[in-house]
Amino acid sequence: MTIAAAVTAATLGAAAPDRGDADEPAAVPALTVDLGASEGPLLYGANGALYGLSDDGVPSDAILAPLKLSTITQKPEGGAQHPNGDALTVSDSFFRNGGGDIYVMMQDIYAEWPYEDLGLDDYLPKVDSIVEQIAAHPRADRFVVVPFNEPDQIWYRLDVADTAQYERNRDRFLADWSTVHDRIRAISPTLRIAGPNEARYDRRFLPDFYRYAYDHDVLPDITTWHELSPDSLRDFQSNHDHYRALEREIGFGPLPVNIDEYANRRDLSVPGQLVQWVGMFERNKVFADQAYWDMAGNLDGNVVHDNIPNGGWWFFRWYAALTGDTVRVTPPSPDTIDTLQGLASLDTAKRQAQALLGGADGPADVVFEQVDPALFGDRVSVTVAETRWSGYEGAHPAPRVIGRATAPVGADGTVTVSLTGLERMSAYRVVLTPAGADTPDQPAEQWRGTYEAEDARIAGGEIYTHGTVANANGYATSGTRDVGSLNREDSQVEFTVEVPADGTYDLTVFHGNQSDAPATQLLTVDGGEPAPVTYPATLNRTYRGTVTVPLTLSAGRHTLTLAKGDGEVTLDKIELTEAAEPFTAYEATLADTTGAPGYDYASAAGTGTGALVLDGAADGAVFDVYAPRDGYYRLTPRHTGEGMVTLEAHGERFTAPAGQEQRVLLAAGNNRITATAAGHVALAALEVAGAGERTGLATHQAADARLAGTTELAASPHASEGTYLRWLGDGADNTAAFTVRAEQAGPHLLIVHYANDERADNGHAYNSDVISRILDIQVDGATTSATFRNSYGWQNFWGKAVPIELSAGTHTLTLSNPTAHAPDIDRLELAPVRG
Incomplete structure (x- = not known):
């Protein structure tokens, strides 16, 4: 349609x-x-994430900073529950990007799920160590400890139906809560404590808990529970009202509330689903962290790779950009x-x-x-x-x-x-x-047609249902259905489409690929010659990714067929979009700001929202600029006034006269670009055009490297020229050196194309426990360390842009990791930010 x-x-x-x-x-x-x-x-409380960060740099600073995360929940440093996401390790990136509080799920110190119950004598020394580490942190006031996780289901079984058994379990928990609470207070009297942290809102237990905690002076500083049912969208308001009435009845509070796990798989990444969750939490001024269903480090399903937004990220970006009340x-x-x-x-x-x-x-x-x-x-x-x-x-x-x-x-x-x-x-x-004078520009119309795979002609495949209310922890799926099991030689899905005019169209395929390597299908148009469509690996067959290929079509009806190729791919839907050069006008009045700029709505021309008035270098606008791939883009500021605008991108600052294009290298995904002024300027918009021009990017293939130690060149059909580097790192002598040249001095982006599929086998039913790898990049005596997220396959190569500063001339760039394995390397690309 x-x-x-x-x-x-x-x-x-x-x-x-x-x-x-x-x-x-x-x-x-x-x-x-x-x-x-x-x-x-505004509280901005509902943008939190459980295990949303996995490492320093995963997600990237450009992804974290715009969201202004109020809370995250992570594991204790050295905790065995997951291989990464340690609270102190991720705290630097969280705090430098404007984060609020870090909740520490203390029982995630244990390796098993559900947690092994070794008794309080085993747990208390662990409590001591966790609290001592946090108390020694220079920002200890920004941490909150959660002593127990889901005690209604784990260790204490507060959810039993039998009343007598419930009372015995309740009394054991209350005694242990008092012991752990007092132990924390003895080490750090000011460290905040959150609880009781049940898996659901419990109207039987919570009155008992809060009366006991009030009477024994062991109240938590913050109340927490989980909302993990689709019924939460119906019931949360009543739960919250019941809790606030309980506070009034007993005579304590009001305490801050954090719903430190919320939403189902079907909600995460889906803007239209997230609206209701965020709306009800913000309306009640409670904090809330999205649940951790899959992997750490992608903000619970809202980030592609570590720097690329999906639709869910943009929704949270909008939420963070709301201001006022x-x-x-x-x-x-x-x-x-x-x-x-x-x-x-x-x-x-x-x-x-x-x-x-x-x-x-x-x-x-x-x-x-x-x-x-x-x-x-x-x-x-x-x-x-x-x-x-x-x-x-x-x-x-x-x-x-x-x-x-x-x-x-x-x-x-x-x-x-x-x-x-x-x-x-x-x-x-x-x-x-x-509304000022004049008329705003109307956005360019762009035709789009959407076609569900389950509505197409299917041979050798099966229709599956996901992400319904009844199957809330199924993954989000367009139309709640997809087509899988396309694993026979005759498997194919045939779409009938209709386009309005002759021209070029972008065909975007929503897919899943669990083969741990790129897989292909064969695309035919109107029965013509088949052409391969390559799908990168995804986390599993229902963890949706997208691939876009251009098609030239005449006006009218066509048959597009995707048939089995190499590997097995699940199809969700296809979209055809009228092709156009990417262009976005980022409104200055809706940007983040620095200083105290003014707002001028005298004219509605252009974007329609007026202009941001910058008066001196302290005033600025911060734009989140999307780039579809690494490459050069044309940036044009639209401003009036007597002053000049200075843009800053990836450490490069340059003057940008009104209406004059600036050629700037952007990284795939989000780029934070700041505009400031010398003098008085009315800035209407920053216009960004282009699809990522590649002229000026110098490519250095794996075969160009000088290898030392165990590092070796290996063959792969998925590497850009058939070879890549492996066994890099895990010792100071295992290195790869490249000779690179900088034609000009200044900030550059080094784009590292890599693969990494290291995982921990923790035996979790629903957490993949992917592991990042570190690469040290040494040039001119300076070393930059960068973190490379898991790419779902050792032959699945992703790109990551790393800013480095270079003087003009020839340099030796050395890749290493003396203490652990580095990612595998396909190739490097290098270019100055101003090209």
Whole structure:
């Protein structure tokens, strides 16, 4: 089908009209945003992650910094539960990127799951060691310890039905809680303690626990429990209300609350699903960490590789970019699973209102009430953008603006924005700002067609169902179904598609590949010659990735067939998109800022949201710029005023005159680019164009290296020229040296193409326990260490960009790791940031 979501109206009664009765189509659902009903300052509490970080650098700083993570939950240093994600190890990257608190799951010191129960005498020395390490940390005040994890299911069985047995188990837990609580306090009187941390909200146990804790002076500093059921979307509000009433009844608190594990597999990475979770937690001003179902280091399914955003990451980026106070949002069906939901904010200083919504297909109205004319004037500018589900391992470009308009504010202070063609798995951002003179540019229309694999003609395959409410811990799947078991020689899936015009189209295949190496299918168009489509390995057959290939098609109907090639691939859906050179105008008024810039809405021309006023070098805008691949892009600032704009990218600072393109090397994924000013500047946007031009990147193949020690050249059909380096590291003498040349001095990006599939065999039912590897890069006497995330296969080569500083001339660049194995290396690419 075709998708055409757009702003279709902005006129303005007191509410969206009822458009249906028994003889007419159903009424359009309306999400009401009351800008006059503040719910208090934004907490940003729901962007936390359990094992979201695995190592320093995984995820990258450019991925972490924009999200402003309030909390993460990790294991104790040296804990045996998982091979990485140690709290103190990841603390440097977390704190330098603006992170808040680190929760330490103390029982993750144990290796088995469920935890081996060796008694309190075994546990207490471990408690001592964990607390002593944290107390010695220079930022100990930013740590929280969680003494017990899911005691209703592990060690204490507080979930038993028999009342007498429950009371015995309860009393044993309460005694142990007191002992451990007092042990922590004896070592560190100020270290915060969280609990009781059950796997669910427990209305039988919690009154007993809090009365005992209150009477015995062993209250936790923070209340924690888990919400891991699809029913949580229905029940959380009642659970939270029950807990706050319990506090009032007993006479303590109110304590901060952290739902330190939330959501199901089907929710993670899916913007439209995440809206409801985040909305209900933010509305109640509680902290919450997404659950760890698969692997550490990818923010629980929201990061591709370690620097590439997917659709879920962009949703959390939007959430982090809200400013001011949250305001009351009334969805058409509150506390109802898989329906239209949202959250919203109002920043009176910036004169901006934003609503994030999602979770429903078809049309919807967003009704803004009490739009204050003292803030917005009598007319508003409306900008609507979409972030789509792109799979767990599918890269997502900067969210596309799907509509811009200006509209009068109704006499009753209401603005209604009517949207059509919404997709349930997508999230949408609606921004209101004062409307100045002129008309905003309309976004370029780009045709897209989506075709589900389960609706195609299937031979030699099976249809499977995933990610429904009944199977909430199945992986997210478009349409909740995919086509797998395509492992016979005659296996194929035949799609009938129709395109509107002659031209080039991008064919994107949503797939899973569990073969531990790239796999292929054979693509034929209208029965023509087959051409291979190569799919990188994914974590498993339902852990969605995407591959895009160009097709030239004439207007009309076509048959596209994907048949078995080398390996086995699962197909979810395909999308055909009208090809166009990537171009994004990043609005300055919606960027992160430094200093105290002003906001000028005198003109709605261009992006429609006005301009950010920079007055001196202290004022700046920080843009999150997406690059589809490593390469050079054209950056153009759009600004007016007497001053000049300076851009900074990957350590390179340069003057950028208004309207003049700058050729800048960007890393695949997210790039943090800062714009500051000398003098007075009104910055409307940073425009970024191009698909990643490669001229100027010097390539150094594995065969070019001078090898020492155990390092050797090995053959692989998946390496760029058929060979790669292995057995690098694990000793100071096991190195590879390259001769490289810098044509100019300054910041460069070294793009390392590597493979790593080291894993720990911890026997977990649902955690893959992938392991990162470290590579030391030495040049001109300086050593840079970089962390390389697991790539799902030893023949599955990924790229990682590492900033290095070079003087002009020829250099020896040496790769090593004296203490552990380094990743396997396919090739290096090197280029200056300014090309």
